[in-house]
Amino acid sequence: MSAGVLEVRDVQKSFGAVTAAKDISVSVPKGAIYSLIGSNGAGKTTFVNMVTGYIKPDSGEINFGSRNIAGLAPRLITRLGIHRSFQIAQLCNELTVEENMLLAGAIHHDERLSFFRHAHSADARERAMATLERFHIAEHRNRLIPELSGGVKKLLDIAMAMAGETQVMLLDEPTSGVAADEKFPIMDLVIEALRAEGVTVIFVEHDMEIVTRYSERVLAFYDGQIIADDTPDEVLLDEKVQRYVTGGPA
Amino acid sequence: MDLLATIVVDGLIYAGWLFIVSLGLTLVFGVLNILNIAHGSLYAIGAYASASLVGAYFAVGGDAFPYGSYAALILAAVLVAVVLGPLLERGLLRYFYGRDEVLNVLVTYAVFLILEDVMKLIWGVNPYFVYEPYTLLGDVEIGPLFYVGYDFAVIAAAIVVGLAVWLTLNRTQIGKVVLAVIHDAEMSQTMGVNVQRIYLGAFTAGAFLAALGGALTAPMISVTPGLGANVIIVAFAVVIIGGLGSVPGAAIGALMVGISRAASVHLLPEAELFIVYFVMAIVLMFRPEGLFAKTKARKI
Amino acid sequence: MRYILFLYAAIAFVVLAAGSIILPDWAMFLFAMALAKGLVCLGIVAMMRGGVVSFGQGLYYCIGAYTATLAANLWGVSDIFALTLFSSVVCLIVGMIFGPMLATYRGIFFAMLTLALSMVLYGTLSKMSVIGGSDGLNIGSPTFLGWAPEGRDLQTALYIYVVAIVVITGTLMRIYFDSEQGLITLATRDNELRVEYLGASVRKVMAYNYTFAAVLGGLGGTIAVVALGHVDPEFAFWTTSGEFVFVAILAGYMSVPAVFVAAIILEVVRSFSNLYFPNTWQLSLGIFLLIVIVTLPNGLGSLLSRRKGGKT
Secondary structure: OOOOOEEEEEEEEEEOOEEEEEEEEEEEOOOOEEEEEOOOOOOHHHHHHHHOOOOOOOEEEEEEOOEEOOOOOHHHHHHHOEEEOOOOOOOOOOOEHHHHHHHHHHHHHOOOOOOOOEOOOHHHHHHHHHHHHHOOOHHHOOOEHHHOOHHHHHHHHHHHHOOOOOOEEEEEOOOOOOOHHHHHHHHHHHHHHHHHOOOEEEEEOOOHHHHHHHOOEEEEEEOOEEEEEEOHHHHHHOHHHHHHHHOOOO | OHHHHHHHHHHHHHHHHHHHHHHHHHHHHHHHOOOOOOHHHHHHHHHHHHHHHHHHHHHOOHHHOOOHHHHHHHHHHHHHHHHHHHHHHHHOHHHHOOOOHHHHHHHHHHHHHHHHHHHHHHHOOOOEOOOHHHHHOOEEEEOOEEEEHHHHHHHHHHHHHHHHHHHHHHHOHHHHHHHHHHHOHHHHHHOOOOHHHHHHHHHHHHHHHHHHHHHHHHHHOOEOOOHHHHHHHHHHHHHHHHOOOOHHHHHHHHHHHHHHHHHHHHHOHHHOOOHHHHHHHHHHHHOOOOOOOOOOOOOO | OHHHHHHHHHHHHHHHHHHHHHOOHHHHHHHHHHHHHHHHHHHHHHHHHOOOOOOOOHHHHHHHHHHHHHHHHHHOOOEHHHHHHHHHHHHHHHHHHHHHHHOOOOHHHHHHHHHHHHHHHHHHHHHOHHHOHHHOEEOOOOEEOOEOOOHHHHHHHHHHHHHHHHHHHHHHHHHHHHEHHHHHHHHHHHOHHHHHHHOOOHHHHHHHHHHHHHHHHHHHHHHHHHHHOEEOHHHHOHHHHHHHHHHHHHHOOOOHHHHHHHHHHHHHHHHHHHHHOOOOHHHHHHHHHHHHHHHOOOOOHHHHOOOOHHHO
16 A cells, blocks of 8 residues: 555644544555545544645654655645645635636646736636536536535535646535535536546545445544544444444444 | 933833723724724824813812812813714714724724814814923932823823723623623624623723823823824734733733833934834734734634 | 727827816826826725735835935936836835735734834934935926926926826736736635635735735835925825725725726815815815715725626
């Protein structure tokens, strides 16, 4: 497993007296689909936040390719190809859906941002539309964010993160805030799009049905530690996982 | 050594009235979340009102008991607060609660502009002097240096006012309610707190502190138009240094500003007018939210 | 899309320049001053698009004015093009120094720090008697590439020069606002976290806007001092900056022409109020400002723009 695209080694993080991450070591192979489970405060989001640079680990390494990215700024990690979505979709509320997408496209398309190139150029709009269509949200392009349903917001959030060259995608609770009947269609759409590009996926999820259906491997978190790292079936049968995470046999 | 003593004493005197004014500013910000530029106008109006009242007091035979002029000073501040506090808070500011902080600064800037001219209409443009209360307390001798007793009375007043505010906030029932509103106004409202009344009370108290600062300084200076514009900027610096909404912060901020200004007056007079902002910039470099501010983490 | 912008710019230039034929001297002066201040305000608008408001733009207005005056008095430079270029370069450099430092501050802290910087300059200039102290300095009439007009000719030449600068910088700023960088600025105002997680630097966005605003402030200050013939430290006083913020709020951040319209409105109101209510100029301004905040929270520009008002 040493050829993992993402190698996390002995990562520690505490907030005052609270240990949010203790001896976290994970190796995620390229193209794999991992899910993170655990009750609230178990350290899942802290893990995502450390990998994507929102939180700096106290110690340990997070190797991406040959580079230790622990403690780098979010924007630099994003530039390297590790993208993320958010528990609460992070969108620009004063802009339309299309403008949000144009923004993502503008930043990802060219490192040297232009002070002259029109943000709404025909090229840019075409690219934005293509992404919106891929995520089935093109019909909403002229609407403002506050008018959208939870599911559309989530999809746009993920679509924006996918505008660049994504190698690793971390999805923080992709189905929270989404209507029950939209959960599976959204996951189908997202996982398929990510798989098609060979992206390595790590997603945080509470719904065990989604976990078993979409992930190849599960990391179970409890009290800042990983208590199980195996296939979904094995993890859900694990005694500790049943006691601390799922609350009984699945 | 004399120089050091001079700087410290001068600094304390300056810090004294400045603390009173800044305390009002930081209190209003803490409770209402409004950085009030018009606080400077309230200071100036306090100064004018006390000049007028003290003048009137001596005009009607106050010479017989000159110490009564101190009552006139404080009465002036009370009058300004009870008239203008509710007028501004109920009449205007309450419509802007919860709006953007910077927009609210502009609202109070508008009030500041209006009050500047209102003062000119009432008191004209010629300076007012009320020296009587300043000389009444005699001189104080510290080593080879003489100080006017009144200056020390202002320092004492600042200490009293600071303690009173701190005790009210931390040791009384109403203070606990105010702290709850500062912490989370919405939550307090659902818990049955009359938030509107707390806002009104806090703003009026803030206005009183501004006016009191003005009333106490009036005998030390010539009261002229433009007074408020200069004071508010220095008071801003104090509360930004100390951390917005913090009572101990206002005290430390006022001391830092007072001492550094006094040091500059004696050591580097060219810097007198900007040393305050220089100190503020240095503090913000290392503590972007001020010395005593609590930083909030954002959940994503 | 661009040629329409250039067409508008050409029309704006012709219409404004035509003012030099019909306007009386006093009105031409008033317009020139208003447009000069409008340039400073355009800089504030550029920052507002990124979500911050500077309460100390008088800093650059003052630096621009003093730089031009000192260049004229010390080295005998009277050519207006040279003066403009020189003071904008000075402001560019100062802006590039402070921009990255201020770029991490937001809201009230940004407002107060910018204000503090301008007050430091005010304090320094007031005490520097070698360059006039609080009385300030005078500057002679400008020349235009060797031509030294007088009287009405001078007024006209200066006015046309201001109009040209306004139209050129206004067009450039519109191009910038519409550009990819401009979109990122708007997004920054809205959600910095999103912008950082797309891989762009919020700090750079802020620093760019601040630096552009610095240059615009310098341009405005240069033109103002040449038109007035005099500069003093009041150029950097916070109430001067307050008026610039007033204009920016009146204009809103959506439209470039609205900034200059707002600046002209302010100057017209000021001169009429000076004429009829000489002692209550600030009173009128304060009431005016309150009315604007209540009735036009997104500024004049929201009346001209396609975007809906509810979006801010």
